[in-house]
Amino acid sequence: MDIVYYLHLIPLTLGISFIYAGTRCEDVKSIIRQGLRISLSIFMFLLVSLLIFFVCFGC
Amino acid sequence: MDENNSTANTTATPADQPKIDLKNPFLAGLLTFVLPGAGHFYQGRIGKGIVFCVCVLGLFIYGLILSSGDVGWGRAVYWKWTPDDHRFYFLGQACIGAPALPALIQSNRVKNGQDPFLYGFMAPPISSRYVVNNHGNLEYANLSSDSLAEQNSKYNYTFHQIRKSLNKNFELGTLFTTIAGLLNLLVVFDAAGGIVIETDDEKKKKAVGSRQ
Helix, strand or coil: CHHHHHHHHHHHHHHHHHHHHHCCCCCCCHHHHHHHHHHHHHHHHHHHHHHHHHHHHCC | CCCCHHHHHHHHCCCCCCCEECCCCCHHHHHHCCCCHHHHHHCCCCCHHHCCCHHHHHHHHHHHHHCCEECCCCCCCCEECCEEEEECCCHHHHCCCCHHHHHHHHHCCCCEEEECHHHCCCCCCCCCCCEECCCCCCCEECHHHHHHHHHHHCCCCEHHHHHHHHHHCCCCCHHHHHHHHHHHHHHHHHHHHHHCCCCCCHHHCCCHHHHC
């Protein structure tokens, strides 16, 4: 099923978030905390976007 | 290093930010460009180096695994610049440094008529065979079964064969490895210039925004 391919977004988002957080914090604990917070925000954004997409286009 | 010497190469941080000794920023940036996190290890920022190393290399290796299969290993990372294949993605993938080096070695081998080694790891696809049809357009020519069998035993596949075999994983592998390479540029900037620091104006704007 194509929907399985969306699961690949999880490692991608985590990787991008942690590296972005790493450029803004020095402490490893802060990087992890910030990274998880950014990932969560992206996941929520993606989830809402996908829901809107599926509802609008019915796929 | 004592406090006086370290001030020359330390970032101008506000009171609430830790002072970072960047040592030689150019060397740190160069080391990070060669291997993600290496510049941070050189600067003694071990924890951060590990985080960057795991994240960047993790994404890159994940992409390589996705683009591995019957047609060989890590087929989404390769360097080729011919009329039928301009591999722009490699410009992004190459930013990861040493981990993308096998692609150049394999490309050189294939260019010199040698077979790729290591199960076709990062080997470029062979050029598709095109012929000009009656209408003057380029058309893909079918290879004979003998020549196909010979190719397949040596991991010499055309782009179409690789793409067909790996399906969507080829695109995903390309995406992951390219993003990993581009993210390494951020890591290079972090090693050479230190962390991004918010100015007082930015902090004020944020505070105003959160109040509204």
